[in-house]
Amino acid sequence: MRALLLALLLAAAPALAIPAKAIVDPREMLPDPAQEERARAIGKELRCLVCQNQSIDDSNAGLARDLRRIVRERVAAGDSNEQVIAFVTDRYGDYVRLTPPLNAVTVALWASPAIVLAFGALAVLAFYRRRRAIAPPPPLTEEERARLARLSAE
Amino acid sequence: MIPELGHFALVLALLLAAAQSILPLVGAARGETRGALLMATGPTTAVAHALFVSLSFGCLMWSFAVSDFSVENVAQNSHSLKPMLYKITGTWGNHEGSMLLWLLILALSSGAVAVFGQNLPATLKARVLAVLGMVATGFLLFTLVTSNPFNRVWPLPEDGQDLNPLLQDPGLAFHPPFLYLGYVGTAVAFAFACAALIEGRVDAAWGRWVRPWTLAAWCALTLGIGLGSWWAYYELGWGGFWFWDPVENASLMPWLLATALLHSAIVVEKREALKVWTILLAILTFSLSLLGTFLVRSGVLNSVHAFANDPERGVFILILLAITVGGSLLLFAWRAPSLEPKGIFAPISREGSLVLNNLLLATSCAVVFVGTLYPLFADLAFGARITVGPPFFNAAVFPVFVPLMVAMAVGPLLPWKRADLWAALARLRLAAAIVLVFAVLYIAAVDRRLLPALGFALALWIVLAAATDLADRIRLGRIPFAESLARARGLPRGIVGGIIAHAAVGICLAGIAGKGIAPERITLMRPGETTTVGPHTLRFDGLRDISGPNWRGTAGTLTLLRDGREVATLSPQRRFYPVQRMSTTEAAIRTSGVADLYAVIGETSEEGQTVVRLHWNPLAPWIWVGTVLMAVGGLVSLSDRRLRVGAPARRRREAAVPAPAE
Amino acid sequence: MFALPALATLAAAGGFYAMLSGMRRGSFDPRGVPSALVGRPVPEFALAPLPGWDKPGLSSADIAATARARPVLVNFWASWCVPCLVEHPQFMRYAAEGIPVFGINYHTGTQTDPGATAWLRRHGDPFARIGIDITGRVAVDFGVYGVPETYIVDRTGIIRWRMAGPITPEIDAEQVRPLLRSLS
Structure with a gap:
């Protein structure tokens, strides 16, 4: 039916x-x-x-x-x-209305771009902060330096 | 007989x-030597699986080609009078057939991994094939259980019900295959991500293996979306090309994430960083492709594109979706924490710019995601019916895209590891000066509307930055031209592809901005009368009746005049398809490559006046030129030696790459 | 933190499942548009009778006057509308039971209804009064977006219920009858 x-x-x-x-x-x-x-x-x-x-x-x-x-x-x-x-x-x-009005139902919608961007930016900041905590690689050894020089000469 | 063969092949x-989804996985778990035999079943089953799905698809295509109306699907979606091209493309112009196409592309992809993945480590390859096998098993089951395209119908109908006439069009006929190639292509990246999680290892080599598959999927998705929007432009009859329709958004979301993935995979390859994020992106990109499948076929969405559908199928796809996405994300939650980050990572560097790229692309994707699904969830949670239409998307996506466009010009000029932003900007000072002069002149002399002006300026900025990048790389003007040319030939294809694709974004953007200043003319015309639109003068020369194999209609004749001379004729049509009781408009478009003259006819009044709608769309063709160039850029990158022969074994890991002295 | 995507997916899947099961039960309809008029008084209007048909025209005053005694059904219909024919026997039954049914013959800017009288002659006329909405304006005032649409007006002249689409026997039994009972 x-x-x-x-x-x-x-x-x-x-x-x-x-x-x-x-x-x-x-x-x-x-x-x-x-x-x-x-x-x-x-x-x-x-x-x-x-x-x-x-x-x-x-x-x-x-x-x-x-x-x-x-x-x-x-x-x-x-x-x-x-x-x-x-x-x-x-x-x-x-x-x-193709543009939804701003009210209690749509406030999350209208705020979403700012929320997402802020959340993403914070995540990126946290990423860089953690990355800074990681120690830089140890300086090159003599042997490595010599190899590098050889490589860049090629 | 043929349909039964197809059905049997599908089973x-x-x-x-x-x-394919079980044996290689068990083999990989047993280890390289003890599981070798089981792992070897992976490629064999994958190839056989691909062959049988192809056979099944061929059988359905055959049924459509010979108009076998005893097959329910053919009877419902074809007609004996339909041109052969659309009989064949009608194979995927319906839910069941398009599912089969989806399966075909998935099967061919896993077959391709089996055949071309010779240099992949055995366990990784086995696991990738197993994951692809699992996805295929789920959707094969779905197709066989809920959407069998080979069902017979009795009594035999005299003729078919014809295909929706909007689909009887070359643009739309080939839109789904490209789109599915893109969607399903992301399944390969997904499988690589899952396999890497199972292995617990992501390294530069992994980034290099996953990139060509992502690139290929991205190219196909780009072309698919471009074809769809081109079709909307000339077929829907009011000259728009993007409507923020939920189904369009469903294809845009994976594209945005695939674009992000493309870039983050470079960071994995070059710097062994962003590994966790890249894995997540690969999973999410395919998840969004699946979400699109769910939205289009379950009926929860309100869209012109949606298939006629029922919630039963929706529940089945939802379960598949939950298993695939939920399962992979659980795997992610379990294994990702063990993927240790390595090395330093500075914000101002090439990799830093790629992080910004990923942030902005992922944000724009999230915005589209929220806007597309918000009405559904608002209805569910608050019982409120709202519409989220184009004005919202334009307002929400625009602020994210502007910085993306500004930054994408600078990013490629930054060196890896540690960069000097001012040095990069200094290299762009000529480009910036040209853009500034252009913007001032344009606003002063051509048009005062701010948004299109901003669009043109950004487009120019992107193209000039790409040109600067190229010029610097080949040291144009600093060394003899012939030497520059030799350098250009020697540039890695990956670099050239990137430059092409970036410039293409600018070209596409210029076309979009052009739509913002396009004048239109809607007027009533009697035969012999003339009107103008933009720089053009046209004479209306009346209507005539026309007919096609399965339609009849009216064609108008508009003669383009230049200084009183006849230059060309445009013949917009209105068609009526009696079987489907549908009318369509066929716009007449005359393009100069730099602008389109676009004509549509409407109804004719009793007094003999015909409604004529004319648009002059400056730069509109560039939207699609840009889209195609993006895909060309992708293909050029794909042909890079590194990716083709590519993928050296993981030996590199042991002999740590010496870091340059700092 | 790594579990966040999985949890979000789970929540979304739950939501989608609720939608799909709502669609099966009929409590969730992504296509239907709810009426903004429910809970509000009948809009002011006065429509001329259908030419060549022996029934008086319809105005909001007529609805108010009749509704004071018992709830009223207002039905937008057109002869070219097939679902209108589907629900037509239902309206004949209401009329036979003495439930007041008013008709508004629906026109839009593109579609008039020259076949209205022939349709009524052929299938029967359940309407106590019929107004002809030549400009489509009254339909817009009611928030009508297609035919058939049916409204139930209570004794204080407030619209209590709206159905977009045909009134099937199920909808009659599950929604119309209980509502009419509670309103009278």
Whole structure:
């Protein structure tokens, strides 16, 4: 039954199966180029929910189009970028944000690069410190010096 | 009959792999003389194992080529009308077949170790083959139990369900083999690491043996990732080339660590230092390859690339993963403390710069790792659904990559053991001056966007530093040119390969930065109308219907004009594959080698206007030129005499290398 | 310190195992998107009736008015959607039992639904009211990302439950019925 349902779902929703024929319709665009550029930038921050790992700016799915239109409406109405994103997040949750917001859940994520780098740097420091403790090799013996001289002469 | 033969060969291969994983190991434990006979079974079983997996793979390929729809896998993933090329490449365009390809490459790798590893010490070779045999046994078992590609289907379907049209493409057809060659290639380095841990001995010779395998895997991985991104660029239709998709990240992570491993193995070879770290890197690199396999095939990830999958298979792979990775890391925890560090090690030296390289590469890998898996674990731990998308990765990886790029230019100029940083920087003063002048001129005259400018400047810095390194080595300008040329010919291939690969990173970076300033034009056009993008003017000459063997579609004609003259035509297409009910876009790309003109067509409105999307991507081809050059650099290094004939016996250990007077 | 990588791997493997077993039980779904609307009031809207179909249109006021008496199901559907047909008998059963079901005919920027009335005629109409969401705007206000999606609204007008995908007999028995019982 499960498998059948899944097959039906896939057959029913060609929009789900099309990963990308992304091409924005110019008729959607805002007349003001500055506003249009903002709308594109906002679109790149919002995840297309039906197409997995694409922004709505990259997708031609129906929902992505609807969201693009709403983004442009809000931009034209004078909303700031944050307000537009908040408008969509209010309806679809943080899941739609391609840049995760900083909160209790994501603080570890945002801190991870610094933590990893600091941890790595400490490990490297410890490595050098231990290495300094190791005594340098004993000076060369006369015989070795002679051999070295022979070798470098070759 | 042929499918049954393939199935049978696979079962035999499983038995051989099981023998390969036990007998040589027992032999090695008994010692060089008493276990000689058992150890000798290693190469024999490895070669036989490789032969039977090849036979099995050949059988599946045959079933695809002749469209034997009584085989379930063929029926589900092929179609009689599909072009022959894609029938054959369709062999690995699905979960079961790609597993078989994975096994094939693993079997061929262990066969290669058996055949080409003549000068390896007997016990090391036996143990390496045994570890490879264990990995192969696990995955052969997985394939036979959960993903048998030779299952028959009844009643016989009239025709197949066709392959996902996105996979019916030369770029993607050959993307998996290279990628798997890379993934599985890291298994050899992994096996060397495990064998060394079992032996309890890591020395310069070990570093030298493990390097060619890592290099080969790295080259393949580089090409595989490059092919994948090239495919995304021309097939997905909006000119992007890297999306930080979880599956892309799954291939990037082993690449980053393999790059680190490549460099740290040099330190093992030259200085017998970083041994523990190098062993760990070798284990982790392969572990990340396995993690990628798990993520793609278990269904835990949300990705366009993921195979249709079920958790049952996921559990099986997870168990394999836990045994392989967990087992090797336990071995590491047990044996690594006994690997004593030797000698002095100064931060400002070639080896010091390689430590920095490893720190930054491992950090960037960890950042990608956290970003890729964070949504899964956040969901599991907090029940929170979040997305970690490209903006996060760009913001997190960028600060790590900039110092890496700055440092990779300086590192090769530092001598081993103890270096003078100022002397090295002084050698780069000409390069630095050129970069500075370029940056000022570029920002003042060309474009004010800071990030692309930084990208170009870093790219130039890396290329100039590589050129400086080469010029210094051949004493260009200080001795007669002919003598310099002779010196260039005499340079060790390893050095030349390194210089090529480093410069290639710069070239690739320039291409990536170029995407940051690429203008685009999205417009509605009627036949006869013209538009511009970047420096180009194009005329839209209408649409025509076209069709292929298993698709139909529309092609647009765009004529490139220069001073009113027709220079070239671009023909972007939209295709529809009826069997799979999928549409694809085929971008038309005209490249000059320095820039791409990129055209896609969209829908046509009732008023007869067609959506046309145009990009002018300066330097975009360099992304892939750079990628290919990186691999070329790797191959040149691989051809180094030292690595080819290479690997002198461990005699060197006894006659301690005399340290130069300080 | 040398055991650290092994321990980390063990922890990660445990996490992955929890994910996989959650996927089998249905408690962990990497693909599903949770609704942000659960626990919040029904968004304000007023939709026109389906042209050529003898049912009144739908507004948030209609939902609130009906929900005061007993919980309400709001179903987004379209005639081109095959899973909608899969769950359709379930909705016919709800209607026959007197459970109020409201329909919203789903449109997107690319896909309208000219076959809606023919579909209802052929398969039956379980809906007490049907609104037609021509701009797709109401669907976005509900956080809909595909059809079918079904919402349950309690007596105070708060959305209590959302299902993305068809309501199968299992989901009906395990989730819908208990919830309806507890809400009425």
